[in-house]
Amino acid sequence: LMQVDAPRSSTSGGGLHRYVVNPGSAVWSSFYGYFNDIQDIYTISDKLGENNYKAIALVYKSWAYSILTDLYGDIPYSQATQAISGVVKPTFDDQKSIYVQILKDLETANSLFDDTKALTYAGDLVYNSNALTSGKNLGIQKWKKFCNSLRLRLLLRILKKDGEINVMEQINSILSNTTANPVFASNSDEAIFKYPGTTPYFNPYYNARQLDWRDGTYFTKFFLEKLNATQDPRRAIWAIPVTVSGQSVFQGIESGYPITTEYVVGKNSSYTDALKTLPQLGVMMTFAEVEFIKAELSLKGYGTGKTPKAHYEAGITASMLQWGATMPPNFLTQAGVVYDDAATQDQQLEQIMVQKYYAYFFVDYQSWFEKRRTGYPVLPRGTGIPAENQFPSRVPYPTYLQSLNPEGLKTGVTSMGGDDSNIKVWWEK
Numbered sequence: 001l002m003q004v005d006a007p008r009s010s011t012s013g014g015g016l017h018r019y020v021v022n023p024g025s026a027v028w029s030s031f032y033g034y035f036n037d038i039q040d041i042y043t044i045s046d047k048l049g050e051n052n053y054k055a056i057a058l059v060y061k062s063w064a065y066s067i068l069t070d071l072y073g074d075i076p077y078s079q080a081t082q083a084i085s086g087v088v089k090p091t092f093d094d095q096k097s098i099y100v101q102i103l104k105d106l107e108t109a110n111s112l113f114d115d116t117k118a119l120t121y122a123g124d125l126v127y128n129s130n131a132l133t134s135g136k137n138l139g140i141q142k143w144k145k146f147c148n149s150l151r152l153r154l155l156l157r158i159l160k161k162d163g164e165i166n167v168m169e170q171i172n173s174i175l176s177n178t179t180a181n182p183v184f185a186s187n188s189d190e191a192i193f194k195y196p197g198t199t200p201y202f203n204p205y206y207n208a209r210q211l212d213w214r215d216g217t218y219f220t221k222f223f224l225e226k227l228n229a230t231q232d233p234r235r236a237i238w239a240i241p242v243t244v245s246g247q248s249v250f251q252g253i254e255s256g257y258p259i260t261t262e263y264v265v266g267k268n269s270s271y272t273d274a275l276k277t278l279p280q281l282g283v284m285m286t287f288a289e290v291e292f293i294k295a296e297l298s299l300k301g302y303g304t305g306k307t308p309k310a311h312y313e314a315g316i317t318a319s320m321l322q323w324g325a326t327m328p329p330n331f332l333t334q335a336g337v338v339y340d341d342a343a344t345q346d347q348q349l350e351q352i353m354v355q356k357y358y359a360y361f362f363v364d365y366q367s368w369f370e371k372r373r374t375g376y377p378v379l380p381r382g383t384g385i386p387a388e389n390q391f392p393s394r395v396p397y398p399t400y401l402q403s404l405n406p407e408g409l410k411t412g413v414t415s416m417g418g419d420d421s422n423i424k425v426w427w428e429k
Contacts, residue, residue, distance in 0.1 A: 289359060
């Protein structure tokens with residue numbers, strides 16, 4: 001959908017790359033399973049007086065619910081984990097209410113974190129906040145940074161709803177007091193579950209078949225075009241070159257191509273096999289993203305302490321470091337990358353969002369959410385996309401809800417104004 005990759009052949013005429021979005025259940029089903037576990041952690045921690053566990057549970061809950069509501073819009077929230085109390089058909093909450101509560105939960109989590117205490121029962125696989133170092137829990141400090149970085153992500157997403165929620169006030173409160181509200185300050189802070197490569201913690205793509213990983217999926221022309229033009233060093237980490245006219249090149253395919261098209265196996269660039277074993281693919285949020293968030297906020301007049309250009313360059317540098325790429329000395333000053341602070345505000349925003357797009361590689365659905373929010377990056381329309389198909393704004397609800405929770409589903413569909421992929425969620429309206 002965001003033209004990172006596309007299938008080698010698609011004769012059905014459907015598929016995400018032709019702006020056809022079918023009802024999705026995979027994320028819905030798995031996330032609601034996680035929510036029960038997260039709620040159990042919070043409830044038990046509350047009884048035991050374990051505030052750090054409570055705070056971590058709130059951050060996980062907020063991170064996951066924000067993804068789910070940005071995918072679907074209105075979803076079960078306030079009653080979602082109350083089956084044990086007899087609520088098996090939860091009502092659907094509107095997205096505005098969900099965002100309000102998520103932001104409150106993150107603010108609560110920020111106040112609960114205590115870096116003078118270790119996690120009593122250990123179990124932290126993200127920041128290893130299981131022990132103290134010189135009297136401080138460095139992992140809990142990073143959890144707190146993740147908490148506030150996530151707040152910035154979500155506040156920026158709903159910025160144009162400031163008239164309904166005090167978005168600007170909350171952003172300024174974070175930026176003006178980084179001691180109380182710390183955010184990511186380096187790559188070592190970012191929220192990434194690094195798969196150790198031992199049972200059961202393998203990279204989720206570890207066992208991907210070659211048919212699916214390399215032979216059936218290729219990078220798109222759009223994705224590789226800018227990487228090629230700027231000789232981006234991340235390109236070789238992500239993509240396999242192919243030989244064209246005796247030259248080794250990185251070559252992509254059209255996204256949204258006609259149904260009569262079928263690309264030949266091995267003639268276009270696909271994912272490297274190294275990505276299947278890299279540990280750093282369990283990405284929740286990166287330092288690079290925070291710098292691009294600050295670049296946009298600085299561009300819009302918020303006090304971040306640096307210029308949009310400085311944050312923009314820091315974001316690119318952080319993404320390079322995250323992927324283990326060596327950035328050439330002149331990379332940031334070359335055409336196609338150099339930040340033009342004399343451009344219009346909209347043109348500067350586009351520069352920021354294009355680089356943010358690449359920094360979102362392997363980060364859930366964030367690039368799609370941000371495209372819907374800003375309109376960037378500008379994606380070419382595939383020649384095989386029917387004229388009536390529009391760039392989608394959401395995923396339709398899972399069809400099994402028609403039998404499992406028809407009352408709740410009806411409420412959600414009515415509130416949303418429909419259930420097709422062109423219905424805009426609250427923050428996009």
